[in-house]
Each structure stands twice: as C-alpha cells, then as structure tokens.
Amino acid sequence: MTAVPQTVRKHTLASQMLWPEDATHTIESVDLEPDVPAAIEPLVPRLRELAALGDALRSLQAIDGSMLLPDTARALAADSGQILRELADAEPVGVESAEIMRLRADALAQGTASEDAARREAALAEPQPLTVFCGPMMSWRAKSQAPLHTVVTATSHAAGDRLIADLDASLEEAMSAVREQLGLPELGAHALLPMHITDLIASGGEASSFPKHFAYFLPVDEAILDGDPALRKTILFRNVYDLRYERMSSRLAETLLEGPQLREEVPAIAPLLGWLRAHDIAHGLTLPGDEHEHVAGVGPEPAMSLHEVIANVYGLMLAVTPPWLELQGAEASDVAAVYLAEMLQYMRRGPARWGDAGAAYMELNFLERNGFVDIDELGRVRWETSALLEGTAAHARVLADAIIAGDETRVVASFLDEYAWGEDTGAARTADSLMRRLASVPTALAYR
Numbered sequence: 211m212t213a214v215p216q217t218v219r220k221h222t223l224a225s226q227m228l229w230p231e232d233a234t235h236t237i238e239s240v241d242l243e244p245d246v247p248a249a250i251e252p253l254v255p256r257l258r259e260l261a262a263l264g265d266a267l268r269s270l271q272a273i274d275g276s277m278l279l280p281d282t283a284r285a286l287a288a289d290s291g292q293i294l295r296e297l298a299d300a301e302p303v304g305v306e307s308a309e310i311m312r313l314r315a316d317a318l319a320q321g322t323a324s325e326d327a328a329r330r331e332a333a334l335a336e337p338q339p340l341t342v343f344c345g346p347m348m349s350w351r352a353k354s355q356a357p358l359h360t361v362v363t364a365t366s367h368a369a370g371d372r373l374i375a376d377l378d379a380s381l382e383e384a385m386s387a388v389r390e391q392l393g394l395p396e397l398g399a400h401a402l403l404p405m406h407i408t409d410l411i412a413s414g415g416e417a418s419s420f421p422k423h424f425a426y427f428l429p430v431d432e433a434i435l436d437g438d439p440a441l442r443k444t445i446l447f448r449n450v451y452d453l454r455y456e457r458m459s460s461r462l463a464e465t466l467l468e469g470p471q472l473r474e475e476v477p478a479i480a481p482l483l484g485w486l487r488a489h490d491i492a493h494g495l496t497l498p499g500d501e502h503e504h505v506a507g508v509g510p511e512p513a514m515s516l517h518e519v520i521a522n523v524y525g526l527m528l529a530v531t532p533p534w535l536e537l538q539g540a541e542a543s544d545v546a547a548v549y550l551a552e553m554l555q556y557m558r559r560g561p562a563r564w565g566d567a568g569a570a571y572m573e574l575n576f577l578e579r580n581g582f583v584d585i586d587e588l589g590r591v592r593w594e595t596s597a598l599l600e601g602t603a604a605h606a607r608v609l610a611d612a613i614i615a616g617d618e619t620r621v622v623a624s625f626l627d628e629y630a631w632g633e634d635t636g637a638a639r640t641a642d643s644l645m646r647r648l649a650s651v652p653t654a655l656a657y658r
C-alpha cells in the first residue's frame with residue numbers, strides 16, 4: 211500500500227456522499243411503452259398489481275427496513291407471494307426463473323430476503339422472457355442504506371441482447387484497434403460479464419422512488435456483497451435508458467453543445483448501448499503492474515471518480531472502433547454526440563458532490579484545458595469529432611501512465627489537482643449552466 215499524503219486525504223470530495231443528502235429533482239412523467247412479447251402480454255395486469263403492492267409495502271417500511279404495521283404488511287406480502295407463484299406457473303417463464311420466483315414468494319411470507327434467489331438470479335446467464343424482483347433491494351448508496359422492498363418486472367429485449375452479443379463477439383478486434391491507436395500493446399480486459407437488455411414493464415416500492423436506476427447490478431443490488439465476481443451481471447432497461455436520453459440528455463445537449471448532432475436515421479439506443487457496453491468493459495481494463503492501491507490512496511470518492519473517467523474515456527475509444535461502429539449502425543460523430551450529451555447529464559448532478567459528476571467534469575476539463583474543445587462564457591461547448599477523439603486518445607494515454615499502470619498516489623493526486631477541482635474553468639461554467647440555467651430539464655422520470 212502506497213503511503214497516503216495528508217493533503218490528499220483533505221480533498222473535499224473525499225468526504226462527500228455519492229448522492230447528496232439534499233438532492234432535489236425536477237420530475238417529468240412518461241409512459242414506459244415497453245415492447246412486450248405476445249406471450250408476456252396476458253401477465254401485464256398482474257405485474258402492475260405486484261408493483262402496486264410493492265408501493266404499498268414500501269410505504270409501510272421505515273428507513274431501516276422494519277415494517278410499521280406488521281399485520282397489514284403480512285397481508286400485502288401474502289398477496290404479493292400469491293402473484294409471484296402464479297407468474298412462476300405461467301407458460302413463458304423458464305424453469306430456473308420460476309424456481310427463483312417461488313423462493314422469493316417463500317421469503318416474502320417469512321418477511322425475509324432469499325439469499326439463494328439473489329445468487330441464482332445473478333447466475334442466470336441467459337436472457338429471460340420475464341424477470342421479477344420482489345423483495346428487499348439496495349438502491350443508490352446514501353439514498354437507502356438498508357435493503358428496502360422493491361418490485362421490478364422486465365422482459366428481455368431481443369434486439370438489444372443481440373447487439374450486446376455481437377459487440378462482445380468482436381471485442382478482440384475492437385481492443386486491437388485501441389491498443390494500436392494508443393501504442394499500448396499490453397492493454398487487456400477482464401472476462402466479460404453478462405449484460406441483459408430488457409424493457410421495464412412495471413416497478414414499485416424502492417425501485418420507483420427517486421433517483422431511479424436504469425440498470426441493476428447483481429447480486430450487489432440484492433445486498434449480496436461477497437458474490438463471486440464471475441457471477442455478476444447487469445440488467446439494463448432499454449426503454450428507461452432511451453427515455454432518459456430523449457427527455458434529459460438530449461435536451462441538455464440542445465442548449466449546451468455546438469457540434470455534430472446524432473443523425474436522425476440512427477436510433478439513440480444503438481450508440482447508447484454501444485458506449486455503455488464499452489464503458490462496462492473499460493472498467494476491467496488491465497495493464498501490467500496495475501494494482502490500483504495507489505488510486506485508492508486518494509480517498510474513496512475521488513478514486514471512484516477516476517475509475518469512472520477511465521471507463522468513460524476508454525469506453526468512447528472502444529465504441530468508435532470500426533467493428534463496433536458498424537454494429538451500432540453509427541458513425542463516430544453519432545457516438546461522440548451521445549457521449550457528450552450523457553456527460554452533461556452526469557455532470558449536472560454537481561461535480562464536487564458526486565463521483566460520476568466529478569468524472570464528467572474531469573473529462574470536459576481535460577478536453578478544454580488542452581485545446582480539444584472550446585467553452586464560451588455561458589458554458590456552451592463547441593466541438594468537432596476529430597479533435598474530440600484526438601483529445602480522448604490523449605486523455606487515455608495520460609490515464610494509462612498515471613492511473614492504470616501507475617503505482618504512486620502522489621501522481622494520482624497531482625492528476626486530480628490538475629483536472630478535478632477548480633471553479634475558474636470552462637467546465638465549471640458548463641456545470642453552472644447545467645445546474646442553474648437548465649433546471650427545468652428533468653433530473654428524474656416518473657412512470658405513468
């Protein structure tokens with residue numbers, strides 16, 4: 211473990227919570243409009259009832275997870291268990307999925323969580339026609355510190371799953387392109403973890419309180435923290451991700467980005483999924499000598515921010531490689547436009563207050579300070595594709611030396627000093643515009 215200089219520990223960000231305690235939201239109400247296969251359609255009314263029961267159960271729950279009216283809660287849990295058993299018996303539900311639903315029903319009846327169900331859900335490697343979470347789940351850190359009652363019902367989205375499978379199949383080719391471009395022949399990636407693309411049909415309880423997830427990470431979000439790293443998976447809601455882009459990110463981009471636009475013939479979901487899968491993979495990039503203790507030395511929140519910067523920057527590099535662009539049906543300018551719009555959406559949460567927002571700030575700050583984008587007095591970002599990608603590659607090289615393959619906390623700390631802080635930067639003007647001038651753009655979506 212590298213010695214931690216005192217000055218590093220004192221950085222303000224180190225003591226901040228992931229989600230600010232005084233978070234406020236501008237909420238817009240949307241229709242989820244899930245693509246529901248014909249075989250699942252007859253189950254939808256029961257799924258909605260299960261979600262409504264979830265809201266009722268969660269409303270009886272104190273913040274530590276205890277039930278305020280135990281008898282009423284038991285009755286609601288019994289009704290929920292009954293629906294779960296019916297769903298388990300329904301035709302399209304797979305054998306293992308059905309077993310997991312029954313385990314969840316048993317646990318509900320006992321007022322407990324089924325650890326077995328959580329582990330088996332995470333281990334289920336194939337996309338499922340119907341996924342149902344019904345029981346205690348963790349939500350955003352600092353929003354719920356104990357697992358709280360949650361209902362999530364989702365159906366697999368075949369086209370999304372196909373895109374992820376195709377991207378994964380050409381990962382080696384894409385990685386070769388990145389290695390060559392950066393002159394990093396030893397850049398590697400950990401084994402791929404499953405990412406299942408679904409459409410959210412209905413959600414209730416903690417899953418429906420703000421802020422809301424557009425993806426769940428298993429088994430961690432079911433409060434299993436010691437899970438085998440090889441059995442982790444992500445369940446992402448395609449329709450929520452799409453709506454979030456349309457109602458939030460793209461509106462921020464309209465005002466604050468001056469550059470190429472996502473072309474009309476490219477559905478946003480393709481580059482969104484392409485970049486996110488790349489981001490996910492980039493979290494597991496390796497170079498010889500990387501132990502990462504030197505990064506942890508700057509404190510948990512800045513370290514988390516830096517890992518997000520790496521995932522974002524290398525994610526963009528991967529997403530714009532020729533094989534991946536072809537699979538997304540996109541050009542580099544489309545992916546870059548989506549990437550920047552998403553960067554704004556993360557940054558508006560407040561760079562000094564939240565890890566992901568700090569990461570977005572660092573990326574924009576690096577680009578502007580090194581002349582790859584221009585930011586005017588109102589925080590509007592003027593950009594063009596080749597300079598943005600050149601800047602991203604330059605950033606990736608710096609991150610490789612200082613962070614991924616580095617071994618000195620001092621170097622990581624000076625990188626943070628250079629790019630993570632400061633209110634007198636172009637990126638700070640963008641953050642200011644996001645938080646003050648664009649407050650009417652929703653920060654969260656409610657589902658009708």
Ligand SMILES: [Zn+2]
Pocket residue numbers: 489493518521
């Ligand atoms: Zn990430």
